Amino acid sequence: MICVFGIAxxxxxxxxxxxxxxxxxxxxxxxxxxxxxxxxLNRPPSFIxxxxxxxxxxxxxxxxxxxxxxDVLPKDTPLIGGTxxxxxxxxxxxxxxxxxxxxxxxxxxxxxxxxxNTKRNPERAAMNCxxxxxxxxxxxxxxxxxLIDITSSGIVPMMPGVGRKRVITSRFGDVLLKTLNTTCKRxxxxxxxxxxxxxxxxxxxxxxxxxxxxxxDDNRWESNYQFFNKEVLTNSVIALxxxxxxxxxxxxxxxxxxxxxxxxxxxxxxxxxxxxxxEDAPAVDMYLNKMxxxxxxxxxxxxxxxLFYPLCYKKGDILVPxxxxxxxxxxxxxxxxxxxxxxxEVYSASGSSLINSVKENLNSYxxxxxxxxxxxxxCARLEALGDATFKVYDIINNYYKNVPFLLFFASGEDVYxxxxxxxxxxxxxNVVNFY
Amino acid sequence: xxxxxxxxxxxxxLKFDDILAxxxxxxxxxxxxxxxxxxxxxxxxxxxxxxxxxxxxxxVISQYSQAGLGxxxxxxxxxxxxxxxxxxxxxxxxxxxxxxxxxxxxxxxLENARRSILKIMEESDKEQLTVTA
Numbered sequence: 430m431i432c433v434f435g436i437a438x439x440x441x442x443x444x445x446x447x448x449x450x451x452x453x454x455x456x457x458x459x460x461x462x463x464x465x466x467x468x469x470l471n472r473p474p475s476f477i478x479x480x481x482x483x484x485x486x487x488x489x490x491x492x493x494x495x496x497x498x499x500d501v502l503p504k505d506t507p508l509i510g511g512t513x514x515x516x517x518x519x520x521x522x523x524x525x526x527x528x529x530x531x532x533x534x535x536x537x538x539x540x541x542x543x544x545x546n547t548k549r550n551p552e553r554a555a556m557n558c559x560x561x562x563x564x565x566x567x568x569x570x571x572x573x574x575x576l577i578d579i580t581s582s583g584i585v586p587m588m589p590g591v592g593r594k595r596v597i598t599s600r601f602g603d604v605l606l607k608t609l610n611t612t613c614k615r616x617x618x619x620x621x622x623x624x625x626x627x628x629x630x631x632x633x634x635x636x637x638x639x640x641x642x643x644x645x646d647d648n649r650w651e652s653n654y655q656f657f658n659k660e661v662l663t664n665s666v667i668a669l670x671x672x673x674x675x676x677x678x679x680x681x682x683x684x685x686x687x688x689x690x691x692x693x694x695x696x697x698x699x700x701x702x703x704x705x706x707x708e709d710a711p712a713v714d715m716y717l718n719k720m721x722x723x724x725x726x727x728x729x730x731x732x733x734x735x736l737f738y739p740l741c742y743k744k745g746d747i748l749v750p751x752x753x754x755x756x757x758x759x760x761x762x763x764x765x766x767x768x769x770x771x772x773x774e775v776y777s778a779s780g781s782s783l784i785n786s787v788k789e790n791l792n793s794y795x796x797x798x799x800x801x802x803x804x805x806x807x808c809a810r811l812e813a814l815g816d817a818t819f820k821v822y823d824i825i826n827n828y829y830k831n832v833p834f835l836l837f838f839a840s841g842e843d844v845y846x847x848x849x850x851x852x853x854x855x856x857x858x859n860v861v862n863f864y
Numbered sequence: 865x866x867x868x869x870x871x872x873x874x875x876x877x878l879k880f881d882d883i884l885a886x887x888x889x890x891x892x893x894x895x896x897x898x899x900x901x902x903x904x905x906x907x908x909x910x911x912x913x914x915x916x917x918x919x920x921x922x923x924v925i926s927q928y929s930q931a932g933l934g935x936x937x938x939x940x941x942x943x944x945x946x947x948x949x950x951x952x953x954x955x956x957x958x959x960x961x962x963x964x965x966x967x968x969x970x971x972x973x974l975e976n977a978r979r980s981i982l983k984i985m986e987e988s989d990k991e992q993l994t995v996t997a
Contacts, residue, residue: 453879484879515972523976524969525880648966729964812968816935816975 442535443675444470445801445833445863447518451526455489459497462527473503474531476539476669478577478803479510479656480837481527483646491654491661494527499659506531507541509669510656511579511644514808515818517836519829522822524647524811530803530835537673540565543657544626544666547581548617551625554666559633562670569672575861576634577803578641578668582840583621583764585650585755586612593651595729595755602758609699617664620702624766624853626666627843631851637670638846640679640861642805642839648812650754650840675800676864680793681844681857683748684786685739685776692719692740692773701766703757711759720775727756736813736856741776742768745850750776752809752855764841765853778856780817783810787821790860791828800863802829804836807856811838869984873977874898880973882965884943888981890954891922907943907960914940918958921947926954939963946971948978950985957981 448466452458458481467474485494491512502508515524542561544554562576585593586609591601613619621643631639644653655662692715696706707715717724726734732753739750740763751773755762767773804825811818825834842859845851870888875898877886884904888896907914921936929949936947936956942963947956957978961970 453876514969521976522972524972647969733967811972812966815968815971818968818972819975 443800444472444533445530446470447528447530447833447835449518449520449523449526449528451523453484453488455485455491455494456497456500458485458527459494460500462529463498463501466529466531467501467503470531470533472533474506474533475537476507476509476671477502477529477531478669478835479508479527479529480513480516481510482515482523482525483512483652484525485527486652491656495656495659495661507539507669508656508658509541509577509579509667511667512646512654514645514648514838514840515811516838517804517818517822517825518834519826522818528835530801530833532801534673534675536571537671537675538566538569538571540670541657542668542670543662545662545664546617547626547664547666548619548622549614549664551622551666552629555626555629556633558666558668559630562634562668566670566672571672571674573673573676574634574637575671575673575677576630576637576639576641576668577671578627578630578639578666578843579655580623580626580641580643580666580843581621581655581664582623582643582645582653583650583754584618584652586618593649595732596727597755597757598727602760606698606703606757606760613700620700620764621841622700623841623843625700627845627851627853630668631845634670636847638677638679638861639843639851640803640805640859641668641843642837643841645808645840648808653840677861678794679844679846679859679861680790681747681854681859682786682790683750683778683857684782684784685741685748685750685778685856686782688775688777690719690775692716692775693771694767694769694773697767697769698760699762701769702764703760703762704767705760712761713756713759716761731756733812736809737778738775739778739856740767740773742771742773744852747850747852748776749852749854750856752807765855778813780814783814784817784820784824786858787824790858791825794860794862795864796828798864799829799832801832802834802863803861804834805839805842805859806836807842807854807858808838808840809856810858868896870896870981871898873980875902877959877973877977878902880970882961882970884960884962886957886959888955889918889922889958890956891919891926895955910941910943914943914945914960918945921945922954922956925949925956929954946974948974950978950982
């Protein structure tokens with residue numbers, strides 16, 4: 430299947446195109462997604478951002494997928510990407526397949542960066558990645574700088590005899606929690622530690638706008654991969670740096686409502702991703718008590734329920750939601766950092782509030798001279814909305830019309846604007862529109 | 865590769881780990897069945913009871929599809945059965961998934977499958993009309 434999308438052109442120098450493949454075979458899908466993207470451009474791409482779902486792991490593997498892309502892609506095109514839970518482009522909403530966006534523009538310098546072993550030493554990985562970007566783009570004279578970062582998400586640990594469970598109530602729970610700090614550093618299993626990565630990236634590249642998200646699989650958090658030029662990687666942060674006369678705006682929205690129900694974590698562990706105590710009481714009991722939920726709700730469906738009740742805090746003026754990932758005995762484990770000794774508040778979401786937040790976000794933009802849109806949305810929103818994600822597609826597709834756009838569903842989102850706090854978000858919808 | 869494009873779509877769905885079985889069906893009748901050898905073995909154990917429950921659900925679908933009934937689902941033991949109704953018909957795309965699957969993601973591809981099947985059905989109807997005319 431070949432899908433042809435619209436091309437955005439401006440003053441004969443700018444082109445952007447989005448491609449798609451729904452093939453199952455990794456190599457064929459790689460070729461097709463590259464071909465359907467590149468064939469729409471009149472000049473070689475300045476860069477390409479490539480996403481696929483996890484399914485190619487079992488249908489040829491990701492190296493074959495990437496080899497297929499490079500069968501078609503012009504040599505030395507800067508490429509970043511990775512595995513995602515799903516994506517939306519002009520053709521629809523998908524949780525299986527591959528998509529890419531390529532841009533060709535003369536007034537733009539491009540650099541790619543990489544840092545490895547993010548779970549072992551996220552600061553060093555981010556430093557290495559930022560350094561590679563800075564080495565190239567510090568010589569650039571263009572006024573505007575943007576970083577798109579893609580980071581490996583956390584991995585749910587496999588417990589012998591227990592498997593990969595979301596709720597662990599057995600005595601193994603305590604053992605697991607104690608060992609997770611170590612396994613995260615040694616085996617790189619556990620939290621993705623993306624908060625630390627965005628902090629470092631924003632310190633090193635403080636004059637860049639930053640938008641990004643984490644790679645994952647089909648919301649199982651068992652494996653995820655990053656694509657960097659011709660390499661398939663794990664546990665890495667990769668980034669695309671742009672220096673250009675293009676202008677862009679980043680806007681985040683949530684669709685969450687304050688409930689007034691507050692909780693103060695007083696004891697945290699696992700890089701502050703796990704709350705052991707709330708107001709000096711065991712976290713799980715206190716959480717259920719405050720939510721007025723029976724203990725029976727603590728089952729393997731917990732994650733799907735709590736998507737609609739994220740625990741949030743404010744960083745500066747920015748809302749930072751956290752979605753519950755695991756329950757390990759008395760401890761609540763989140764994918765990213767909670768706020769120790771500060772007020773966190775339960776917010777609520779509904780299907781319609783999540784969908785309306787998409788409209789609100791896009792309507793805040795000027796559509797004049799819009800060249801292309803790049804959107805990072807949380808995989809929790811995808812899981813929460815299910816097939817209602819097609820309503821999101823309708824809104825986005827009607828908004829962009831013939832302007833190329835690409836949305837990917839990530840395991841947590843990064844946003845930074847110079848002069849503001851860098852934030853690691855969950856359950857957010859983030860747009861960067863290019864003009 | 866079989867000739868029936870709808871069967872091919874169903875075969876595609878069965879490549880998902882969490883889609884244990886799928887078919888296009890109506891009450892007391894399976895209209896299009898993929899290669900049933902590709903059904904995951906877990907379904908075979910409770911197929912008879914699922915099939916009976918499905919027929920009861922199709923009774924509801926036949927009553928309300930004209931009124932705009934779009935989707936139905938039920939959970940039976942460790943399985944969920946999802947019905948994506950084809951508008952104004954008594955037919956539905958039926959999928960059996962594990963009760964603890966990440967249903968949101970699966971729903972997106974079931975909806976893609978439903979739309980593709982609908983397109984095939986519409987094209988088939990047009991061809992029949994042309995032949996009749």
